Amino acid sequence: MTGHSPDDKPEPTALHLRIHDAVRRVPAGRVATYGQIAKLVGGCGPRQVGTALARLRAGTDVPWQRIVNAQGRIAARGDGGSGTSQRSRLQAEGVVFDRRERIDLSRFGIEAEELVWLDPGSVFLGDED
DNA sequence: CTTTTGACGCGTA
DNA sequence: CTACGCGCCAAAA
Numbered sequence: 001m002t003g004h005s006p007d008d009k010p011e012p013t014a015l016h017l018r019i020h021d022a023v024r025r026v027p028a029g030r031v032a033t034y035g036q037i038a039k040l041v042g043g044c045g046p047r048q049v050g051t052a053l054a055r056l057r058a059g060t061d062v063p064w065q066r067i068v069n070a071q072g073r074i075a076a077r078g079d080g081g082s083g084t085s086q087r088s089r090l091q092a093e094g095v096v097f098d099r100r101e102r103i104d105l106s107r108f109g110i111e112a113e114e115l116v117w118l119d120p121g122s123v124f125l126g127d128e129d
Numbered sequence: 130c131t132t133t134t135g136a137c138g139c140g141t142a
Numbered sequence: 143c144t145a146c147g148c149g150c151c152a153a154a155a
Contacts, residue, residue: 015152034137038151045150046137054136055153067136075136083136 012055015044019052022115026066029094030110031103033070040115050075065089072103 012020022040026032034046041049053064054077065086069075074083087097095108103109 013153035139038137044152047135047150048137048152050136051151051153052136064136069136070138077136078134079136086136 012052015041015048016052016055019044019049020056020060020062023049023053023062023064023067025115026063026110028063028066029108031066031068031072031090031095031105031108032110032115033105034067034075035070036110036112036115037067039112066093068103072105072109073101 018041019037022037023032025040034049037049038044038046049067053062053067056062056064065083067075074086076082087101090103091097095103097103
């Protein structure tokens with residue numbers, strides 16, 4: 001082996017790892033926008049968040065499903081296959097979609113300040129009031 | 130090295 | 143409400 005790896009699945013960059021960590025902070029039943037994650041990570045734009053999630057592989061521990069666009073809608077992938085799986089997973093977590101497949105960010109969205117206080121892996125297991 | 134693409138955001142018409 | 147364009151930043155070709 002030459003040492004170089006023509007792997008079809010190259011490892012994510014440090015920036016991507018940082019984005020993944022930020023996404024892990026989003027608790028179940030809640031959603032965050034690409035811009036929020038980008039701002040939380042800092043030094044990158046919303047596009048980088050999408051790219052980082054796109055490079056994720058199946059079985060990842062990153063709750064990528066909780067990341068939606070600023071419109072509260074599931075971002076369309078270039079693959080053409082809309083986030084069908086994403087929508088299903090979000091509903092399973094209690095996230096409700098309106099008739100236009102839109103999520104009320106006022107209700108399920110999370111504030112950037114909230115993410116700062118939350119720790120990665122801290123899942124809301126019935127913290128409801 | 131340059132150019133194009135991309136799971137976006139936001140202002141404006 | 144929809145449609146269009148520009149900006150943003152990085153990874154991939």
